[in-house]
Amino acid sequence: MKLVKLIFKNALRHKLRASLTIVGIAIAVMSFGLLRTVVTAWNAGVASSAADRLITRQSVSFIFPLPYAYRDQIGKVPGVAKVTWFNWFGGVYKDKTQFFARMACDPETLFDVYPEFVMDAEQLAVFKKERNSCIIGSGLAQTYNLKVGDAMEMDGDIYPGKWQFVVRGIYKPRDKATDVTQMFFHWQYLDERIRRDDPSRAGNMGWFAVKVNDPTQSASVSEQIDALFKNSRAETKTETERAFQQGFVAASGAVLTAINVMSFVIIGIIMLVLGNTMIMSARERTREYAVLKTLGFSGGHLIMFIAGESLVISFLGAVIGLALLVPMVSNFEQVMPKGFFPVFYIEPSTWVIAAAAAMLVGVAAAIVPIQRALRTRIVDGLRFIG
Amino acid sequence: MAAISVTNVTKSYQRDKTSVPVLNDVSISVQQGEFLALMGPSGSGKTTLLNLIAGIDRPTSGSILVQGIDIATLGETALAKWRAQKVGFIFQFYNLIPVLSAFENVELPLMLTSLSKKERKQQVETALSVVGLADRMTHSPNQLSGGQQQRVAIARAIATDPDIIVADEPTGDLDKLSADEIMTLLERLNSEFGKTIVMVTHDPRAAERAKVVRHLDKGDLLAEEVRS
Ligand SMILES: Nc1ncnc2c1ncn2[C@@H]1O[C@H](COP(=O)(O)OP(=O)(O)OP(=O)(O)O)[C@@H](O)[C@H]1O
Ligand SMILES: [Mg+2]
Numbered sequence: 001m002k003l004v005k006l007i008f009k010n011a012l013r014h015k016l017r018a019s020l021t022i023v024g025i026a027i028a029v030m031s032f033g034l035l036r037t038v039v040t041a042w043n044a045g046v047a048s049s050a051a052d053r054l055i056t057r058q059s060v061s062f063i064f065p066l067p068y069a070y071r072d073q074i075g076k077v078p079g080v081a082k083v084t085w086f087n088w089f090g091g092v093y094k095d096k097t098q099f100f101a102r103m104a105c106d107p108e109t110l111f112d113v114y115p116e117f118v119m120d121a122e123q124l125a126v127f128k129k130e131r132n133s134c135i136i137g138s139g140l141a142q143t144y145n146l147k148v149g150d151a152m153e154m155d156g157d158i159y160p161g162k163w164q165f166v167v168r169g170i171y172k173p174r175d176k177a178t179d180v181t182q183m184f185f186h187w188q189y190l191d192e193r194i195r196r197d198d199p200s201r202a203g204n205m206g207w208f209a210v211k212v213n214d215p216t217q218s219a220s221v222s223e224q225i226d227a228l229f230k231n232s233r234a235e236t237k238t239e240t241e242r243a244f245q246q247g248f249v250a251a252s253g254a255v256l257t258a259i260n261v262m263s264f265v266i267i268g269i270i271m272l273v274l275g276n277t278m279i280m281s282a283r284e285r286t287r288e289y290a291v292l293k294t295l296g297f298s299g300g301h302l303i304m305f306i307a308g309e310s311l312v313i314s315f316l317g318a319v320i321g322l323a324l325l326v327p328m329v330s331n332f333e334q335v336m337p338k339g340f341f342p343v344f345y346i347e348p349s350t351w352v353i354a355a356a357a358a359m360l361v362g363v364a365a366a367i368v369p370i371q372r373a374l375r376t377r378i379v380d381g382l383r384f385i386g
Numbered sequence: 387m388a389a390i391s392v393t394n395v396t397k398s399y400q401r402d403k404t405s406v407p408v409l410n411d412v413s414i415s416v417q418q419g420e421f422l423a424l425m426g427p428s429g430s431g432k433t434t435l436l437n438l439i440a441g442i443d444r445p446t447s448g449s450i451l452v453q454g455i456d457i458a459t460l461g462e463t464a465l466a467k468w469r470a471q472k473v474g475f476i477f478q479f480y481n482l483i484p485v486l487s488a489f490e491n492v493e494l495p496l497m498l499t500s501l502s503k504k505e506r507k508q509q510v511e512t513a514l515s516v517v518g519l520a521d522r523m524t525h526s527p528n529q530l531s532g533g534q535q536q537r538v539a540i541a542r543a544i545a546t547d548p549d550i551i552v553a554d555e556p557t558g559d560l561d562k563l564s565a566d567e568i569m570t571l572l573e574r575l576n577s578e579f580g581k582t583i584v585m586v587t588h589d590p591r592a593a594e595r596a597k598v599v600r601h602l603d604k605g606d607l608l609a610e611e612v613r614s
Binding site for chain 1: 463470471475485486494495497498542
């Protein structure tokens with residue numbers, strides 16, 4: 001016999017009580033993981049944004065475009081390494097419920113500024129050459145079952161008319177935080193048609209993404225860029241991509257805080273549940289602990305027995321909870337509107353925090369019963385009638 | 387030298403700020419190989435005296451020498467170690483661990499020794515065969531009768547081969563037949579294995595089997611009565 005065996009047997013002595021507690025912990029761990037994953041998804045934009053990237057947009061609003069000429073002016077600012085630009089296309093693919101980002105881009109510079117989009121060299125070469133080609137993220141390709149060579153047709157709204165694209169490349173994520181649900185096509189293709197249909201809107205760019213040489217200089221580079229266009233027809237506002245994303249996330253900050261608090265409240269509640277179970281078990285065994293002490297078992301042994309029992313229960317709960325987390329997260333993603341969370345995955349830290357929290361709960365729940373078992377004198381324990 | 391000498395021991399328990407005397411200036415010595423029965427009315431302090439001798443409680447004053455060691459001066463850890471090596475315990479309600487088998491219950495005190503798994507197995511089997519339960523090793527306590535459970539408890543008490551065995555009303559919860567079996571077993575442990583036994587009992591039939599009977603009354607130890 002090993003003493004560990006006694007720990008396991010004690011943990012499962014009351015089958016129903018142990019099962020209920022384990023299920024409770026499992027649900028809590030799973031909920032904790034899910035809530036953390038939602039928070040992660042929300043913050044993914046911020047996490048994936050590069051610190052060395054600036055976004056220059058029209059100072060009043062995104063909706064207003066910036067003139068083509070700005071590109072070269074921004075490129076000349078000291079500290080600027082590369083400039084690329086986008087136009088938000090919008091439009092409808094298949095039907096109105098299908099949401100993902102569609103943007104006109106500059107294929108020549110896009111990948112210099114956004115190295116997280118990983119492209120096959122051959123596909124990239126074709127994409128750069130063909131006017132009406134587009135590239136899509138691997139996530140999008142999977143969702144719509146699109147392959148290289150497939151056609152994509154869109155109904156334009158910001159840019160009216162029917163638009164035909166051919167998928168010439170599928171980019172892969174550099175890391176898990178990379179958004180793989182975007183579609184990019186040639187800005188030239190867009191601009192040519194606008195020049196023909198609505199010349200007054202030609203040559204406009206939605207916003208610029210600027211790669212700087214030294215992220216610590218971001219602030220001064222931003223100022224210099226905005227200074228260039230001060231008092232012009234279209235003033236600009238430049239900020240780091242991270243600040244830009246944070247602005248978006250901050251808007252939902254209260255909700256995020258609530259979710260965050262909730263996730264830890266769950267841990268707190270489960271600590272009480274397990275604590276209660278442990279206190280009941282230890283109380284019922286007051287006499288047994290006194291007998292063990294009589295036989296010569298030390299306080300250290302009792303700590304091991306009680307904490308071990310508590311940890312066995314919380315460990316089983318954590319394992320089941322984490323096992324349930326995977327299907328739970330994927331189901332949750334299914335019921336969310338498509339593309340609502342472009343990046344939705346269980347972060348490694350979520351596993352670690354959830355498991356660590358469960359273990360912490362296990363230890364914390366054992367504190368009171370351990371204190372009691374140690375404090376009870378043998379003669380009182382032997383006289384105890386449960 | 388006496389195996390156990392209790393000298394001028396008093397014991398009082400604290401109850402709501404007042405101190406209740408339980409033993410008044412008790413002195414008694416128990417010889418090596420003696421079988422002593424402690425009798426007396428309920429509340430007279432029998433269990434308390436037994437607990438003091440066995441080192442699970444401490445006297446308010448006085449000294450308790452067991453094989454030359456003043457156990458009242460030992461620290462908590464040293465005392466626990468001493469108990470594990472020197473004293474075997476038998477309780478009225480057996481106090482077996484319900485989730486462990488008979489074998490595992492007997493093995494429990496051996497877990498605190500440096501014996502190998504094989505050596506432990508040997509000791510446990512020997513102890514269980516002494517009490518006549520070699521064929522019930524895998525049974526759990528709730529699959530055994532009261533008498534059988536008490537025999538497992540006796541096997542647990544002798545597993546570490548202690549010099550002294552203390553028993554608090556070992557037959558108190560048993561029918562006559564089982565009680566006789568238990569007493570025969572204790573007698574054998576005393577005569578065959580030379581264990582020094584101190585037993586508390588209410589049962590005159592059980593006390594008859596002891597070599598010496600001492601009576602406690604309201605915390606006072608009454609004069610000795612020796613039988614041939
Ligand atoms: N741990 C304790 N705390 C407080 N009082 C105690 C404790 N143990 C015993 N007492 C008191 O000491 C007195 C003697 O108790 P003890 O258990 O020694 O009696 P006893 O002779 O064994 O009685 P019984 O035959 O009923 O078992 C009783 O009044 C009891 O209430
Ligand atoms: Mg008693």
